[in-house]
Amino acid sequence: MSTRNLQLSKIHIAKKDLGLDDETYRSLLARVAGVRSAKDLNPRQIGAVLAEFTRLGWTSGPSKKHGRKAPVAAPDRAKLVGKIEAFLAEAKRSWAYADGMAYRMFKVERVEWLDPDQLRKMVAALTYDARRHGRPES
Template sequence: MTVSRNQISLLHVAKAKLGLTDPEYRTVLVHLAGVTTSKELDTTGFEAVLGFFQYMGFAPLSARGANYGTRRGMASFAQIELIRTLWHEYTGGQAGEEELTKWLERCWKISSMRFLKAETAPKVITALKAMKSRAA
């Protein structure tokens, strides 16, 4: 069975994150999966290549927080995850969810991410983007 577009995209993201050149990437494909392009990969080959990339230090992003579901008038899961990601990038990974909650409480009077309203979420995102750009 061939791999999906998303799986191929994941391999290309890993290649970029690891800083591999195209010849190095193709060498990995040939040696581990016996193919010359990612479009020829099967499931076993994909798992072998991805496993090698993870061994080299690639870690796919995954959701780090709770999904509160779809609630009318409240921030979406995507907005909450973007806020978490921006916070992580702004702090360099040094401050976690607890510090984010303290910042939200202090600046936005929100005691938890689950109480973030849909109309406030874009403002929080914009503020975090501005803080991140000033820090850079």
């Protein structure tokens, strides 16, 4: 998406956030930039309109990252790998078994290459396996 389109999107988001009806919005565009439609704005006018929205109390919030989880710190990653190791030891299975699981589940060849979310899913799968076979859960 071009910078112009992003800026125009911000203008329309600000219009909605400020609760401006169409007539009020168009009169603001006419007063600030001398146009009746955002498509007619040049880059300088776009900046002026956004500055006016800011003056009116609108703040541009940070972009939302839907579906993303906060990164897991290294100690938590080490705990997850430790849990996987404990499950493997309890079941008398090798790391090759875990690497095979990683490949089947995520198409990643080695457990050590998994991201924290994938490690959590692997721990969940091993927990399920331990329950199913009557082994204690780590």
